[in-house]
Structures are given as C-alpha cells and as structure tokens.
Amino acid sequence: xxxxxxxxxxxxxxxxxxxxxxxxxxxxxxxxxxxxxxxxxxxxxxxxxxxxxxxxxxxxxxxxxxxxxxxxxxxxxxxxxxxxxxxxxxxxxxxxxxxxxxxxxxxxxxxxxxxxxxxxxxxxxxxxxxxxxxxxxxxxxxxxxxxxxxxxxxxxxxxxxxxxxxxxxxxxxxxxxxxxxxxxxxxxxxxxxxxxxxxxxxxxxxxxxxxxxxxxxxxxxxxxxxxxxxxxxxxxxxxxxxxxxxxxxxxxxxxxxxxxxxxxxxxxxxxxxxxxxxxxxxxxxxxxxxxxxxxxxxxxxxxxxxxxxxxxxxxxxxxxxxxxxxxxxxxxxxxxxxxxxxxxxxxxxxxxxxxxxxxxxxxxxxxxx
Amino acid sequence: xxxxxxxxxxxxxxxxxxxxxxxxxxxxxxxxxxxxxxxxxxxxxxxxxxxxxxxxxxxxxxxxxxxxxxxxxxxxxxxxxxxxxxxxxxxxxxxxxxxxxxxxxxxxxxxxxxxxxxxxxxxxxxxxxxxxxxxxxxxxxxxxxxxxxxxxxxxxxxxxxxxxxxxxxxxxxxxxxx
Numbered sequence: 323x324x325x326x327x328x329x330x331x332x333x334x335x336x337x338x339x340x341x342x343x344x345x346x347x348x349x350x351x352x353x354x355x356x357x358x359x360x361x362x363x364x365x366x367x368x369x370x371x372x373x374x375x376x377x378x379x380x381x382x383x384x385x386x387x388x389x390x391x392x393x394x395x396x397x398x399x400x401x402x403x404x405x406x407x408x409x410x411x412x413x414x415x416x417x418x419x420x421x422x423x424x425x426x427x428x429x430x431x432x433x434x435x436x437x438x439x440x441x442x443x444x445x446x447x448x449x450x451x452x453x454x455x456x457x458x459x460x461x462x463x464x465x466x467x468x469x470x471x472x473x474x475x476x477x478x479x480x481x482x483x484x485x486x487x488x489x490x491x492x493x494x495x496x497x498x499x500x501x502x503x504x505x506x507x508x509x510x511x512x513x514x515x516x517x518x519x520x521x522x523x524x525x526x527x528x529x530x531x532x533x534x535x536x537x538x539x540x541x542x543x544x545x546x547x548x549x550x551x552x553x554x555x556x557x558x559x560x561x562x563x564x565x566x567x568x569x570x571x572x573x574x575x576x577x578x579x580x581x582x583x584x585x586x587x588x589x590x591x592x593x594x595x596x597x598x599x600x601x602x603x604x605x606x607x608x609x610x611x612x613x614x615x616x617x618x619x620x621x622x623x624x625x626x627x628x629x630x631x632x633x634x635x636x637x638x639x640x641x642x643x644x645x646x647x648x649x650x651x652x653x654x655x656x657x658x659x660x661x662x663x664x665x666x667x668x669x670x671x672x673x674x675x676x677x678x679x680x681x682x683x684x685x686x687x688x689x690x691x
Numbered sequence: 692x693x694x695x696x697x698x699x700x701x702x703x704x705x706x707x708x709x710x711x712x713x714x715x716x717x718x719x720x721x722x723x724x725x726x727x728x729x730x731x732x733x734x735x736x737x738x739x740x741x742x743x744x745x746x747x748x749x750x751x752x753x754x755x756x757x758x759x760x761x762x763x764x765x766x767x768x769x770x771x772x773x774x775x776x777x778x779x780x781x782x783x784x785x786x787x788x789x790x791x792x793x794x795x796x797x798x799x800x801x802x803x804x805x806x807x808x809x810x811x812x813x814x815x816x817x818x819x820x821x822x823x824x825x826x827x828x829x830x831x832x833x834x835x836x837x838x839x840x841x842x843x844x845x846x847x848x849x850x851x852x853x854x855x856x857x858x859x860x861x862x863x864x865x866x867x868x869x
Contacts, residue, residue, distance in 0.1 A: 377843075384842045393847045406851045416840070420850060431854055444858055451857065468842065507845075521845055534847045561861075595841075600833065602825055611837050618838035622830050630827045655831045656852045671825075675834040 373478035374469065376493045376511055381465050383516020388413050390549070391539040399531045399657045413545040416440075416455050419552070436550045443554060450554045454565040456598065472615030475500055475591045485510060487519050488537050497616060501591060502526050503682035504617050505657075515541060523657070526679055531657055569597040574610065581670040582608045582623045588674075589686040592619045619676035619686075627664045628671040650687075652680050661687055693721040698728045702735055832856035 390411040397404045407424040415437075422431040430445035435455060442451040472478070482494035492510040499506060503526055510520035520535040554560070569577060574584045574597030587593050592612035600607045605625040612619040630653070650663035661683040662673040672690070674683045693701075698721050704710050705718050722729050832853050839849035 381842050395847050395851055397848065406847075408847065408851075410847075422851075422854070428851075428854065431858075433850060433854065442854065442857060444861070446858075447861065449861060451861075465842075472843075518843070523845065532845070532848055534845055596837075598833075598837070602823070602829070605823065607825075609833055609837070613841065616843060618834075618841055618844065620830075620834040620837065622833070624823075624825060626823060628823050628825045630825055653827055655827070655856065657848075658831060658834065658852065660827065660831065673830055675830065 370478055373480045373495055374473065376480065376495055377472065377478055377497075378465065378469055379516035380495075380509065380511045380518055381468060381516075383512070384518065385415050387515050387517050388542040388545045389515075389517065389539055390542075391536045394533075394535050394537070396533045397531070397656060398529075399525075411546070411549040413542075413547075413550065417545070417550060419549050432552065434550060434552050441552070443558070448555065448558050450558050450560045452560060452562045454563070456565055456568045468615055471593065471613070472497075475614040476616060481508065484513060487535075488539070490514070490519060490539070492519050499526075499614075501682075503679045504614070505531065505677050507616070510535075525657075566599045569599070571597075573597075574608070578608055579606060579625065581625055581668045583668075583691050584608075584610055585621075585690065588612045588619060588621065589682065589689065592617075592686075617677055619674065619678065622673040622675065624671045624673075626669060626671065627666065630662055652683075659683055663687065693717050695721075695725060695728055698722070698725070699731055702728075702732055706735060706739065826860045828856040828859040832860055 390409075393408045393410055395406040395408070397406075405424060406422065406428065409421045409423060411419045416435050417437050418433070418435050420433040422428040427446070432441070432443040432445075434441045434443075438455055440453045440455050442453075443449070444451075477496075477498045477500060479496040479498065480493060481496045484491045485494050486492070487510050491513040493513060495509045495511055497507045497509065505526070506524045506528075508522040508524075509518050511517070512519050517536070517539075519539075520533070522530060523532045525531050571584065571586060571594050574594075577599065578584050578597075584597060585594070591614045593614075595611045595613050595618075597611075598609045600609055602624060607625075608623045610621045610623075612621065630651070650661060653660040653662065657677050658675055659678060659680060660673055660675045661680070662671065664671045672687070674687055676683065678686075698718060701710060701714070701718055705715060710718065722732055835849040835853040835856065838844055839846040839853065
C-alpha cells in the first residue's frame with residue numbers, strides 16, 4: 323500500500339512540474355505585458371517615400387497656416403497626469419495668441435507674440451513679462467536640410483493613409499527614432515493644410531507620455547491682425563527683457579568665454595543650431611541648442627560653480643566620477659530631463675536638457691571636453 | 692572538419708596529451724591541412740622548448756619549513772573561533788552597523804522627499820563654495836521657449852511647460868535668466 327501511494331505520488335510529480343512550469347511562463351508573460359499602455363504602432367518601411375512627402379508638407383504647414391482653434395494637451399509623465407486647454411490663434415512664424423483655460427491655476431494666462439515682442443501675462447501675480455523675439459537662424463528654418471536631418475535620425479512610416487479627425491482628413495505618420503533613447507511620435511497631419519492635428523508621444527519604454535490635439539479649427543485666408551493686439555490690465559507690473567541676438571556656430575565660438583565650449587555636435591546625432599548669450603544673477607550663461615531634426619537638446623553653461631534651486635520637479639542626486647564632474651544631479655520637469663554638473667577645471671557649471679533618457683544625457687556629458 | 696578557432700583552443704590540451712584519441716586524430720588532420728594553425732602549433736612548441744631550457748631555481752635550505760610554520764601560525768583552521776564569542780563581537784557589531792546603514796540609505800533614497808528636503812539635497816550635491824544660485828525653473832523655461840520655436844516641435848506642450856516654469860521662476864518679482 324505504502325509502495326503504491328509512493329508510486330502514485332511520484333507519478334503525479336512530472337504533471338505537477340509541467341503545471342508549475344506553464345504557470346510560471348504565464349505569469350512571466352503577464353508581468354512583461356503592460357496592459358495599460360497603448361498597443362505598439364505598426365511600422366511599414368515600404369511607405370517611406372510617401373511618408374517623407376507628408377512630413378515635408380507638415381514642415382511647411384507648421385509655419386504658413388493662419389488658423390485658430392482649441393488645443394488640448396494631456397500629459398501623462400507626471401504622477402497623476404495633467405490636462406491643459408488653450409484657445410489659440412496662429413498667424414505665421416512668431417505670431418500667435420494663446421489664452422489658457424485649464425488647469426485652474428493657469429486660467430487667464432496669456433502668451434502673445436507679434437513677430438517682434440513676446441508677452442507673457444500671469445494674472446495671479448498681475449505680472450507681464452515682455453521679451454524681444456530673437457528670430458531663428460537660417461539653418462533652423464531650412465526645410466530640405468531639416469528633412470534630411472530627420473530622416474537620418476528617424477524612420478518615417480505611414481501608419482494609415484487617411485484617418486478622420488474632428489471632421490478633417492489626416493495622414494497618420496509614425497516617427498520612430500533610430501536610436502531608442504528619445505521619444506517616438508505619431509502625428510495626424512491634415513491632408514489639406516499640413517497642420518499637425520494630433521500628436522501622440524511615447525517614451526523609449528513605449529509608454530505614452532502625452533497627447534496634444536486640436537478641435538474647432540478655423541483657417542483664415544488673411545491674418546486677423548486684431549487678434550494680436552492686447553493691453554495689460556491697470557496696475558500690471560511689467561518686466562521688460564531686451565534679449566540678446568541668436569548666434570551661429572562661428573560667432574558663438576568667437577564670443578564664448580574661456581570656460582565655455584561650443585561643440586558642433588552632441589552624441590553623434592544632435593547638430594548645433596544656435597547659441598544665445600543670457601545673463602543670470604550669478605553672471606553669464608551660454609545657451610546652445612542642438613537638434614536631431616525633431617528633438618531639441620540644450621547645453622547651458624554658467625560661469626563658476628553654481629548651485630540650483632527648484633520649486634517643483636524631482637531632484638535625484640547622483641555622483642558621476644568618470645569625467646571632469648565634481649558632482650552631478652538629474653532633475654525632471656515634465657518630460658524634460660536635466661543633467662547638471664560642475665566642472666571645476668573649467669570653472670563652469672553645465673546642464674544638458676532634453677527629452678532623452680538619463681543614460682543618453684550622461685553619455686553626451688561624458689563626450690564633452 | 693575542425694574549425695580553426697576550435698583547433699587553436701585545443702592545441703594546449705593536445706600538447707599535454709589531454710585529448711581523447713578521436714579528438715587528437717581530428718586535430719592532427721586539421722593541422723596537416725591548415726597552414727595558419729600549424730604555424731600557431733609550431734610557435735607553441737617553440738615556446739615550450741624555451742621554457743624547458745630555462746634553469747630550475749634552487750630552493751635554499753629551510754624554505755619549505757618556513758612556509759609550513761607561517762601557514763600554521765596564520766591559518767584560521769588552526770584555531771577555530773566560536774560563532775558567538777568575544778573575539779567575534781567586533782565582526783558582529785560592524786555587520787550590524789553596515790545593515791543599519793544600508794536600511795537608512797535605502798529608505799533615504801526611495802522615500803519621497805518633501806520640497807524642503809529636495810532643496811537640502813541640492814546643497815549637499817553641489818559644493819558649498821558656489822559662486823551663485825540659479826533657478827532650475829529659469830533654465831527649463833529658456834530650453835522650452837527655444838525648443839517651441841522649432842518647426843514640428845510639440846509647441847503647445849512646450850509653451851505650457853515654459854509658462855509654468857516662468858511662473859515658478861518669478862518668485863521674488865525677478866527672473867533669474869534674462
């Protein structure tokens with residue numbers, strides 16, 4: 323009897339082992355699948371040529387449409403997420419009016435740019451910040467060059483020939499980074515005007531981080547100039563900033579202080595676009611912008627050893643000893659990651675800002691002289 | 692047929708006579724047909740010859756006795772210490788402190804910090820001898836403002852972040868970066 327029970331037990335063991343194995347495999351699969359995240363986008367390489375034409379249309383359309391509408395911006399990158407709703411009128415390059423309706427703490431904020439001055443009104447403090455607009459360099463507005471740059475760094479695919487979005491026909495374009503350290507975007511491009519009607523952004527892990535979309539769109543044939551005129555309320559405190567000129571590479575290098583460096587490219591795929599000399603309470607600041615065609619990266623260099631203060635965001639102190647950094651930290655503001663470190667040998671404090679992974683920013687920092 | 696990489700890997704064993712008959716035969720066949728591997732084999736043979744020709748060092752008298760004595764004196768096996776003893780109390784104390792330190796560090800790293808604590812962290816991370824203080828909101832504002840102006844940028848999202856950052860930067864009625 324004892325032998326029989328023991329034999330039965332041993333006979334059951336392989337079955338039990340198989341069941342446990344299957345159970346283990348199922349749980350491993352279930353834990354690897356993120357059920358909350360949207361399904362992966364379908365990539366079709368053969369439609370690349372058509373996708374390039376559509377993106378070109380969007381590049382031109384982003385600057386040459388006169389329109390007004392309501393924009394909704396949903397951010398999922400912060401803990402609980404946030405929703406922002408704005409009423410906007412766009413009348414060409416550096417000419418727009420944006421009125422914030424949501425969230426409640428931003429309600430009534432106003433941003434107006436008339437091509438010469440940018441005004442930012444904050445009703446909560448009754449403050450108006452005025453800045454002279456510094457136009458972008460020729461390189462930044464050169465559509466064929468930008469398109470080529472985008473194609474070097476991203477795979478363009480037409481995810482759908484047309485889709486209907488709030489009564490408008492749109493091409494659905496997938497912009498997948500060739501280096502998976504930056505966001506992946508999906509754009510709905512208006513077939514008629516080239517305007518980006520909707521944009522979904524996914525982080526390198528494939529998790530959706532934001533959606534921006536337009537509704538109640540109205541296109542103008544002639545710009546309604548009255549939309550850009552505005553007078554601040556009585557008693558408004560005004561801060562006027564003249565601003566400095568935007569510098570191309572050669573001029574940026576010629577004007578840079580000895581503690582600053584102006585590399586032509588960062589991380590192999592981000593090329594220098596422009597530099598801007600700003601002033602801070604602590605002294606001078608050189609701000610260089612780099613782009614891979616879609617993503618922008620900022621390299622901020624401040625004289626001396628500066629410490630940073632923040633009223634929001636998360637600071638994650640991290641020692642990086644593998645290059646000339648005495649100390650470094652990673653900060654996150656919305657979707658922007660900021661790596662800051664001091665370089666005592668050059669007597670400067672540097673920051674890299676962009677929608678890139680921490681590791682990508684660290685690699686770029688390490689490549690700096 | 693044996694591949695070259697595998698052959699080179701096996702050469703040393705072959706020379707030591709550590710290969711089985713079938714494997715040794717395959718290796719010999721490969722050496723007969725492959726000039727590169729044969730060259731490698733000959734180089735190893737030459738090296739072995741040089742090493743064999745080298746003079747053997749003469750050990751002075753009493754050398755091995757000295758080694759044995761040293762091992763006996765310093766070996767932990769020679770005198771076993773009980774797990775819980777006065778001699779081991781220091782080891783336990785250090786281990787306990789390390790464990791406590793690890794727990795505190797892990798809690799400190801992963802626990803959500805308050806705004807005040809975050810500011811303190813900045814002061815710890817950057818050296819005390821700083822020449823100034825810059826608002827993080829100011830540099831985020833500058834970055835997002837410039838980025839939003841690029842064609843195809845997610846301008847709405849960037850301008851909203853700029854607006855929020857600029858509002859945060861305007862703490863005492865002044866902007867940090869102008």
